Amino acid sequence: MTELRxxxxxxxxxxxxxxxDKEERVxxxxxxxxxxxxxxxxxxxxxxxxALAINPRxxxxxxxxxxxxxxxxxxxxxxxxxxxxxAEAIRELTLSFELLQNHFKWFYLxxxxxxxxxxxxxxxxxxxxxxxxxxxxxxxxxYPHSSYALPGGxxxxxxxxxxxxxxxxxxxxxxxxxxxxxxxKPELFTRCERIEEMLSKEGDLPRVMREIMERGWExxxxxxxxxxxxxxxxxxVSGKSHATRIREHLDLRYLEEEPIEGSxxxxxxxxxxxxxxxxxxxxxxxxxxxxxxxxxxxxxxLFSRILARVCEIPRLLLYTEELLGRIDLSEPSWIDPGELxxxxxxxxxxxxxxxxxxxxxxxxxxxxxxxQIVTPTQWxxxxxxxxxxxxxxxxxxxxxxxxxxxxxxxxFDVCSVxxxx
Amino acid sequence: MNLLWxxxxxxxxxxxSLLNYPQLESWMEGFEWLYHPLFPSRYSYPExxxxxxxxxxxxxxxxxxxxxxxxxxxFAELLExxxxxxxxxxxxxxxxxxxxxxxxxxxxxxxxxxxxEERRKRYDDLWPKTVSLPGCPVQPEVLAGTLSxxxxxxxxxxxxxxxxxxxxxxxxxxxxxxxxxxxxxxxxHRFGELEGCMFYDHGCxxxxxxxxxxxxxxxxxxxxxxxxxxCMGCSEPDFPAVGLWQTSKNMGIPARMPLGVSRRAxxxxxxxxxxxxxxxxxxxxxxxxxxxxxxxEREGS
Numbered sequence: 001m002t003e004l005r006x007x008x009x010x011x012x013x014x015x016x017x018x019x020x021d022k023e024e025r026v027x028x029x030x031x032x033x034x035x036x037x038x039x040x041x042x043x044x045x046x047x048x049x050x051a052l053a054i055n056p057r058x059x060x061x062x063x064x065x066x067x068x069x070x071x072x073x074x075x076x077x078x079x080x081x082x083x084x085x086x087a088e089a090i091r092e093l094t095l096s097f098e099l100l101q102n103h104f105k106w107f108y109l110x111x112x113x114x115x116x117x118x119x120x121x122x123x124x125x126x127x128x129x130x131x132x133x134x135x136x137x138x139x140x141x142x143y144p145h146s147s148y149a150l151p152g153g154x155x156x157x158x159x160x161x162x163x164x165x166x167x168x169x170x171x172x173x174x175x176x177x178x179x180x181x182x183x184x185k186p187e188l189f190t191r192c193e194r195i196e197e198m199l200s201k202e203g204d205l206p207r208v209m210r211e212i213m214e215r216g217w218e219x220x221x222x223x224x225x226x227x228x229x230x231x232x233x234x235x236x237v238s239g240k241s242h243a244t245r246i247r248e249h250l251d252l253r254y255l256e257e258e259p260i261e262g263s264x265x266x267x268x269x270x271x272x273x274x275x276x277x278x279x280x281x282x283x284x285x286x287x288x289x290x291x292x293x294x295x296x297x298x299x300x301x302l303f304s305r306i307l308a309r310v311c312e313i314p315r316l317l318l319y320t321e322e323l324l325g326r327i328d329l330s331e332p333s334w335i336d337p338g339e340l341x342x343x344x345x346x347x348x349x350x351x352x353x354x355x356x357x358x359x360x361x362x363x364x365x366x367x368x369x370x371x372q373i374v375t376p377t378q379w380x381x382x383x384x385x386x387x388x389x390x391x392x393x394x395x396x397x398x399x400x401x402x403x404x405x406x407x408x409x410x411x412f413d414v415c416s417v418x419x420x421x
Numbered sequence: 422m423n424l425l426w427x428x429x430x431x432x433x434x435x436x437x438s439l440l441n442y443p444q445l446e447s448w449m450e451g452f453e454w455l456y457h458p459l460f461p462s463r464y465s466y467p468e469x470x471x472x473x474x475x476x477x478x479x480x481x482x483x484x485x486x487x488x489x490x491x492x493x494x495x496f497a498e499l500l501e502x503x504x505x506x507x508x509x510x511x512x513x514x515x516x517x518x519x520x521x522x523x524x525x526x527x528x529x530x531x532x533x534x535x536x537x538e539e540r541r542k543r544y545d546d547l548w549p550k551t552v553s554l555p556g557c558p559v560q561p562e563v564l565a566g567t568l569s570x571x572x573x574x575x576x577x578x579x580x581x582x583x584x585x586x587x588x589x590x591x592x593x594x595x596x597x598x599x600x601x602x603x604x605x606x607x608x609x610h611r612f613g614e615l616e617g618c619m620f621y622d623h624g625c626x627x628x629x630x631x632x633x634x635x636x637x638x639x640x641x642x643x644x645x646x647x648x649x650x651x652c653m654g655c656s657e658p659d660f661p662a663v664g665l666w667q668t669s670k671n672m673g674i675p676a677r678m679p680l681g682v683s684r685r686a687x688x689x690x691x692x693x694x695x696x697x698x699x700x701x702x703x704x705x706x707x708x709x710x711x712x713x714x715x716x717x718e719r720e721g722s
Contacts, residue, residue: 006465006466006467006492008465008466009458009459011433011458012428012431012433012458012491013466013491013492015492034490034491034492035430035486035489035491036526037430037432037484037522037523037526037527038523038525038526038527039522039523039526041525041526041527042522042523042525042526046663047663047664047665047666047667049665049666050661050663050664050665050666052666053653053661053665054522054661057432057434057522057557058432059432059433059434060431060432060433060434060435060436060437060438060558061433061437063432063434087613105440105459109459109460109461113461117461120461122446122449122460123445123446125440126440126441126445126446129440129441130440130441130442130443130445130640133441133640134640134641134642136640137639137640137641137642137643137648138642138643139648140643140648141639141643141644141645141646141647141648141649141650142634142639142640142643142644142645142648143441143639143640144434144437144438144558145434145557145558145655146645146648146650147645147650147653148645148648148649148650150612150650150666152612152613153612153613154613154649155612155613155648155649155650156613156647156648156649157613157614157615157649159707165642332613333612333613333614333649334611334612334613334614336611417431417432417433
């Protein structure tokens with residue numbers, strides 16, 4: 001029998017058309033996104049730099065990732081362009097900051113209510129996120145929807161006092177993490193490899209993970225065990241892996257978008273294979289000990305996925321602290337990139353909160369002729385015929401009606417608006 | 422008061438912007454969410470579609486599209502039903518107010534009462550109870566402040582587009598840290614510098630855009646123009662213009678004048694200002710000076 005369910009509060013909604021077999025197990029799960037704004041069309045014919053203003057509006061929670069992907073795609077179109085290490089580092093900072101507030105919000109507003117619906121955790125999400133918004137605005141002017149990254153660097157001229165203000169707030173976010181998520185120093189997460197050590201700490205993360213284990217859900221939601229990271233270079237390492245077998249080589253020509261019946265989203269695959277994007281993929285490529293241990297025990301289950309996402313917070317805290325320490329403010333914020341050629345093509349790829357984000361721009365006669373946006377949720381949630389399922393679709397197959405289907409789905413941290421853009 | 426937030430074709434920027442409101446916890450004590458796109462709310466979306474009672478303020482964000490649905494019921498049906506019941510209808514953000522960026526992405530799209538500057542009458546019965554809060558996204562202080570005023574019964578004078586004057590009587594130009602370069606017609610600006618005004622060359626629409634971005638700072642700390650980006654008029658009906666980083670000019674003069682200022686007045690004032698040379702405005706603001714703190718290195722010593 002089939003059943004249509006709505007999954008909501010995932011930066012929009014998705015409909016899942018479940019088919020259950022005689023044993024009441026999921027025999028198919030078609031995932032449909034219903035609305036598209038048509039942003040790729042809106043960009044056609046526009047001035048190239050207008051994309052820096054339009055593209056953050058793909059999404060209200062990860063728009064900054066779209067900005068950075070846009071500026072990289074545009075910069076790839078200039079024949080000889082230079083940006084200072086300072087501008088590069090500041091962009092990395094604000095990009096990383098956006099990831100932080102995504103993870104806090106997802107953990108407390110999306111996952112927590114599924115496990116502990118009677119215990120509200122709002123402030124634990126909004127407080128650190130608000131502080132992160134200030135950190136971004138201190139150099140980018142405004143959050144959400146800044147356009148401060150432009151070809152040649154950044155538009156602002158931060159002072160040491162601005163960076164000190166960011167540092168103080170970063171420490172405050174660290175305190176929020178320690179007080180509510182898990183009472184452990186960030187450094188622990190780079191070397192800890194025992195799940196028991198994590199579970200023994202105080203905090204909402206160990207509580208969530210223990211709850212998942214108590215309910216017997218730790219092995220649910222396994223998928224292809226294939227991972228993809230396109231946006232290496234900063235904190236993350238790009239490449240792909242099958243389980244723990246890593247291949248760093250990637251050829252974007254193998255990336256292919258396909259339409260999905262009944263959905264306004266496109267699926268995307270690499271060499272016609274579905275790959276998971278996101279924090280679990282990034283942790284596998286980085287070989288984060290704790291996540292490798294979770295993966296060794298439970299595979300690419302919802303346990304590993306949830307743990308990987310939350311454990312990215314301390315990695316980002318350490319990374320951004322280190323970046324802040326090595327910024328030389330005497331370098332230029334912006335270096336004139338020269339003339340944009342009338343005909344050019346460029347690709348920008350970065351790691352957004354939910355996974356790899358790719359932007360491709362083609363410029364003809366000095367205007368945007370074509371613009372392609374491929375989002376992480378397209379990798380994870382794009383579904384297909386049951387013989388060739390997508391990542392989340394596969395994770396749902398075989399689960400029983402009474403299993404936590406919505407939790408498996410939401411462990412992917414879905415962004416409905418990005419997926420259809 | 423009960424709030425019901427419905428999103429049409431949206432990016433969720435307005436919802437996330439509200440989450441940045443510094444006094445969010447205190448503010449939320451006065452309200453209950455019948456539905457919200459992010460927070461746990463009293464009802465689920467299917468329940469909202471089936472029909473619930475008690476809506477006092479209906480919030481709409483996102484661009485409306487003819488025939489659209491977010492699940493099973495036509496969005497228009499929900500807008501009409503809850504709009505009729507509500508005491509107030511608030512269009513949150515530029516998309517719901519004027520159509521915004523996504524207006525261009527398909528057929529049959531509009532804000533609740535406007536398509537750009539053009540008034541649309543489909544929901545005219547909701548016009549007398551509408552409050553317009555354009556912005557991309559709306560500033561959290563603007564949304565929270567407006568809802569608090571509505572809930573408390575405080576007077577809320579509105580302009581001809583039903584925007585609260587407390588927030589929209591200002592222009593984005595009011596409070597910009599680059600004002601002196603505008604005032605004295607210093608036209609040079611390079612990106613990545615604190616100095617310079619972006620009105621002349623780099624497309625800044627601050628002087629004719631209604632909003633409080635440089636008065637109620639973004640995230641409590643800054644604004645686009647303070648951070649070297651031109652105001653792109655994101656709260657105005659015609660957002661987004663084409664060529665957002667460039668100033669259209671007629672005979673070397675910006676094509677659009679500051680709000681309420683005639684071209685003749687502008688040219689007269691500009692001519693007078695340009696007759697003078699102001700050394701302070703030609704000097705970098707933070708050029709290292711002679712004074713040193715004890716122990717600071719001196720160049721060449």
